[in-house]
Amino acid sequence: MLDVKQYFNLRNELVKSSQGNAYAEKYHFLQKHWKYALRDACANINAMLSNLANQIRKAVQANELVDEDEQHLIYYLLSMRELWYYALTADQAVLAQLKPAYRKHLSELEQSVTAKQRKHAYSYLRRLTRRYKYVPRKHTNLNRSMAYDENMYRFQGEELKQVAISSGVSRQQFAFSLTSPWHYRLKGDLQIILDRDKKRIEIHKVIQARQKKKYQGKQKLGIDKGLATLVSCSSGQEYGKGLSQLTGPQIEKESRYLAQRNPYYGRRYQLKKQIEKLNHVQTRTAIIKRNQLSVELKQIESNNLGHKRKDRRHEALRACRESFINHAIKEMIEHEAPSLIVKEDLTFTKDKATKKGNKYERKARRNLSSWTKGTLNTRLEYYCQQYSIDLKDVNPAYTSQYCPNCGRHFEFRFGKHNEKTICPNCGEMNCNIAASRNILARANDKEIALYTPYDKVKAILDQRIVS
Ligand SMILES: [Zn+2]
Known part of the structure; x- marks a missing residue:
């Protein structure tokens, strides 16, 4: 009880006694991993104990045989972890370490009740603690999860579609691709969960969604994601009309832009190859030629193939489409007042390839389709939480x-x-x-x-x- 109160003390003790090294060796992982696990465990036990204290307070309050003075005594014993521990174990040493003011207050409270009441207060608290105490039990579901703090992961790649997490091996990260890009803050703790039923790894993050209290759901609603309109509902209504008008010109623009860049990619490839060849020749003309080519390569990479402008455009388009999706979902919730939304499980459905347009257009369309799917999914989850609507995958x-x-x-x-x-x-x-x-x-x-x-x-x- 007292050890878990200060996680740092416990950790430092383990480090000092080099018990930590033993864990690291025995289970073959890094020092920081048992430290994280310890922090998690301490936080859980502390939360458990404070819940237990609340539960006991309620029980004491409900008991009519306990008068107000005795109630005060029990509440005071519960208010400090050390006092509670003392009540359970009668360990005088713990009491001696407390500040004199606390000890004085305790004896004042003890004086205010009769000897019989005092005895009853202590034994009653012991009994209640035993009765409501949490019993550690095995998790019945097979999910395995692990908390990752922000030093242990990194989102990377185009549209942040990859996440690299630190592994059991020092300085070695394990990267995997996400089914949809990451739209949340890149800071804070992540919960990485291995879902054995669905055979996949899920990344969870606590986002704040304030619940709307007034909302009252009225019906069950099935929805389907479309291409021309964002969602079609089982009620016969459709929301997010004009998705194709919004995205169509964007796709064309994007494909024109990519097509424009393409010759430069070719030229860059050629230049790199030529420079590579000249690297081994040490004549004067070769060196001059190589320098010229390097200058040209640098120019192409910074002026024609720079990523800053590309990223900015991309970000603007993304924000525009996301607000469109948000608006459509909100409109749907307001009009349909669903209590349950049933949707397809979109995580693993493949995007159908379309034959329309050039290869850039096709690529852009495919990217957009999977992006829309991912965003629709996450935003739906968000709004359903906010309005307390159940969400079901089929x-x-x-x-x-x-x-x-x-x-x-x-x-x-x-x-x-x-x-x-x-x-x-x-x-x-x-x-x-x-x-x-x-x-x-x-x-x-x-x-x-x-x-x-x-x-x-x-x-x-x-x-x-x-x-
Ligand atoms: Zn029919």
Whole structure:
């Protein structure tokens, strides 16, 4: 109880006694890792003890047999970790280390009750502590997690799509790619979680989302992410219209910009190759030639292939699209008042390659699509927390290919953005809205679970048509 109160003392003691070295050797990890683990453990135990104290206070308050003076005594014993420890163990040495003022106050409180009450107060506190004490137990879920502070990780790469975390080996980092870029602050603690059910590593970060108290959800809502409009809802409404008008010109602009840069990449490649060749020749002309080429290379790299302007443009576009997404989600929540939002699990669905446009345009479109997906996902999570709306992921397989009314397979798609389709029974309908209705239905589907494989889903759906 007293050791965990000051994490630093405990840590320093372990360092001094070189017990820390033993841990580092035995479990083959760095010193800092057991220190982090120790800090985590101490924080957890401290939180546990203060919860326990609150619980005991409530129990004491509810007990009518304890009068006000005895209550004061117990509260005072609970107010300091040392006093509580003394009440449990009757260890006079701990009491002796306290400031005289504290000891004096304790004896004053003890004087204010009868001897019988005093005895009862101590034994009652011991009993309550034993009764409500937390029992350490094994976690039933298989998740494994670890806290990483800001010195232990780094986001890197284009759009911060990679994270490098420090590993058990000194000075060696382990980098992996994220399924969507990181939009949050680059500081503060991260929680890195190995989710065994989903077979992936998740990065969690505490972000502050103030809850809206007044909000009252009314209905369950299925949503589907579209290309032309951001989200289509099972209610038949769509939000974030004009996504293609917003992003279309941007994609073209971006692709023109990238195409402009392309010749310079070629030239840079040539220059580097030529310089490499001349590096081994030591004649006067070769040295002069090499210097000339180096100057040209430097110019290209700083004037034509510089990243500052590129990054700035990129950032401006990103902010614009993000505000569009935020606005669309808020509008959706206000109009639909959902109590539960059901969506596809977007983490692993691949972006379909489109054949439209040149290779830069295709690349830009693909990037944008995955970016939109990631942002939509994180912003939805954020707003759902803020409005206390439940969010549920369902299996994304074949949601937009079967009719939500009769279960028949759709025939073909048409329309400006490929958003219309025909059911052989029910006629023309918007397939994004149909998909969102299928998604909503899937929330209660007993047969199709979140990770039912694609071909099995298809078999189940085909079987339903017959029956
Ligand atoms: Zn139909």
